Amino acid sequence: MLELKGVSKRYAGGELALNNVSFNVAAGEVVALIGPSGAGKSTLIRCINQLVQPTDGQVLLNDSRLELLKGRQLRMARRQIGMIFQNYALVERLSVMENVLSGRLAYVGFWQSLLRRYPAADIKYATQLLDRVGLSEMLDKRSDALSGGQKQRVGIARALMQRPALLLVDEPTASLDPKSSRQIMRLLCELCREQNLAAIINIHDVALAQQFVSRVIGLQQGAVVFDGKPEALSEQV
Ligand code: ADP
Ligand code: ADP
Numbered sequence: 001m002l003e004l005k006g007v008s009k010r011y012a013g014g015e016l017a018l019n020n021v022s023f024n025v026a027a028g029e030v031v032a033l034i035g036p037s038g039a040g041k042s043t044l045i046r047c048i049n050q051l052v053q054p055t056d057g058q059v060l061l062n063d064s065r066l067e068l069l070k071g072r073q074l075r076m077a078r079r080q081i082g083m084i085f086q087n088y089a090l091v092e093r094l095s096v097m098e099n100v101l102s103g104r105l106a107y108v109g110f111w112q113s114l115l116r117r118y119p120a121a122d123i124k125y126a127t128q129l130l131d132r133v134g135l136s137e138m139l140d141k142r143s144d145a146l147s148g149g150q151k152q153r154v155g156i157a158r159a160l161m162q163r164p165a166l167l168l169v170d171e172p173t174a175s176l177d178p179k180s181s182r183q184i185m186r187l188l189c190e191l192c193r194e195q196n197l198a199a200i201i202n203i204h205d206v207a208l209a210q211q212f213v214s215r216v217i218g219l220q221q222g223a224v225v226f227d228g229k230p231e232a233l234s235e236q237v
Contacts, residue, residue, distance in 0.1 A: 001027045001198045002048070002166055007057035009043050009222075017043040018054070019222040025198045027165070030189050032209035032230075033202045035219035041202045044219065045168050048200070049081050050074060062165060082159030082197075084188075086171035088151040090158075092144035096135060099143050099154050100126040103161030122161075129157040133187060149180030156188065160195070167192065167199040173208065181205070185212040210234070 173181035218226030
């Protein structure tokens with residue numbers, strides 16, 4: 001599904017932010033990416049979605065080399081990548097439903113979305129997703145009226161709306177209390193299994209990650225220093 005081969009990144013004037021990173025993630029596999037601040041986690045996520053161009057190496061998504069794509073081809077390829085953010089990145093004044101539908105913006109087109117003409121099939125799928133994440137009572141609520149946990153559920157439904165193959169998840173629980181954090185991690189892992197999605201979750205709470213994921217990748221100074229089952233991580237540390 002996702003394959004990184006010898007990916008390195010050197011920012012202008014800086015030292016290596018990523019140093020020869022290689023790993024594969026299979027469909028249905030959820031990976032927690034851990035490591036101290038400055039280890040290169042964000043850079044790695046950005047090299048995968050091509051917000052940052054790697055200095056060296058290859059990023060393959062379903063056998064297509066993302067680092068070689070440009071313009072329209074890159075936008076098409078990116079549609080396979082769903083993003084979920086720490087701060088949810090919702091449009092606060094829009095309803096829950098509209099936020100989820102906006103996951104399809106790239107397909108529906110900006111003007112149709114302004115006119116709020118969404119295809120019936122999209123509305124149906126959005127309704128199903130919102131039901132699945134436990135928000136079926138909240139479709140018409142403005143998203144700024146939601147709790148943090150509910151906002152993140154909207155963020156998850158929006159990402160799934162584009163029917164991605166891969167989810168990139170940046171600190172999904174950093175703004176949540178412990179109970180909501182566990183619920184969100186459980187939901188994310190269940191959905192990936194149900195939909196056969198690969199996911200990389202950038203997370204600093206190692207104990208939380210260990211509770212839910214089957215694989216942990218540890219980064220330190222830009223290099224992979226651990227790749228294995230969470231149990232093995234506890235033995236090593
Ligand atoms: P993490 O997400 O694990 O905290 P980052 O990927 O943000 O790590 O950072 C990795 C290294 O790259 C750090 O040394 C950081 O200072 C550097 N870095 C990150 N972004 C930039 C940038 N835009 N320009 C220059 N250096 C950067
Ligand atoms: P268009 O120009 O056709 O509107 P975009 O480039 O805005 O398309 O978005 C195309 C796809 O790229 C979207 O499905 C979205 O998931 C993805 N995408 C857009 N911005 C980002 C981003 N900052 N990080 C990751 N993926 C993104």
